[in-house]
Amino acid sequence: MTTRARTAFAASVLAAGCFLAACGGGGGSGASDDAGAATGSTAPAPPSGPPSAPPSGEDPAPDEESPVPGGGADGAAGTLKGTWTGTTGGTEVVLSISSGKAALVAGGHVCQGEASGAAEVRLVLECTGGDTTRTAGAAESGADGKLVITWDGGEKDTLARKDVGRAPTEPPKAPAP
Numbered sequence: 001m002t003t004r005a006r007t008a009f010a011a012s013v014l015a016a017g018c019f020l021a022a023c024g025g026g027g028g029s030g031a032s033d034d035a036g037a038a039t040g041s042t043a044p045a046p047p048s049g050p051p052s053a054p055p056s057g058e059d060p061a062p063d064e065e066s067p068v069p070g071g072g073a074d075g076a077a078g079t080l081k082g083t084w085t086g087t088t089g090g091t092e093v094v095l096s097i098s099s100g101k102a103a104l105v106a107g108g109h110v111c112q113g114e115a116s117g118a119a120e121v122r123l124v125l126e127c128t129g130g131d132t133t134r135t136a137g138a139a140e141s142g143a144d145g146k147l148v149i150t151w152d153g154g155e156k157d158t159l160a161r162k163d164v165g166r167a168p169t170e171p172p173k174a175p176a177p
Contacts, residue, residue, distance in 0.1 A: 080121060080139065084147050084159035093134075093157050095123075095149070106134055106157075115139075123149065 084095045095107040102115040102123050111134060113125035121139040137151035147159045 003045045080115060080147065083164050085162045086146075086157055086159040088155060088157045093159060094162075095147075095157075095159060104134060107131075109134070111135065 010037060020092060028131040037100050052157040061146075061151035079099045082097065083101075088106075091107040093100065093104070094102045097115045100114060100116055101111055102125060103125075104123075109127045110130070111124065111125035111127035111137075115121060115123050123137050123139060125135050125136055127133075133153040133155055134149075134151050134157075137149045137153075139147055139149045142158055145161065147161070149157045149159070151157070163173065
């Protein structure tokens, strides 16, 4: 498999993982969301209007193709939404950020965690296998719209935004027998 194909595959896997993690629900108790109905309390009515319209009085979400740090719904971290790829010292690095969550694949290690901050974006990740090279770092804009991450472990990655397309909205259909 070529380097380009591996990078595209890794980016797709990360994007799908972040998509699935963001859809993971509110976590927890296993109790039904209808528990309030049994006690007589009522839930607030859902907002009217199309689902893509922001609540009245709020600005629409920033364009996900906006430049690196500088604002957005989640502070500067909101402008980093998407998938970023690059190579550092011969190691392919793929970072995906969505809804304040981050996932990274580098050198055979898979890491996931948080991306947050308004003035400075901090990435705080936990990696499989105990690797600590890329577990905490600061992200800032670089030349030509690139993302530069300086990791507390000493590495410095320069990544470019990668368009990996959209995840399918429905599962594939099984072939007819």
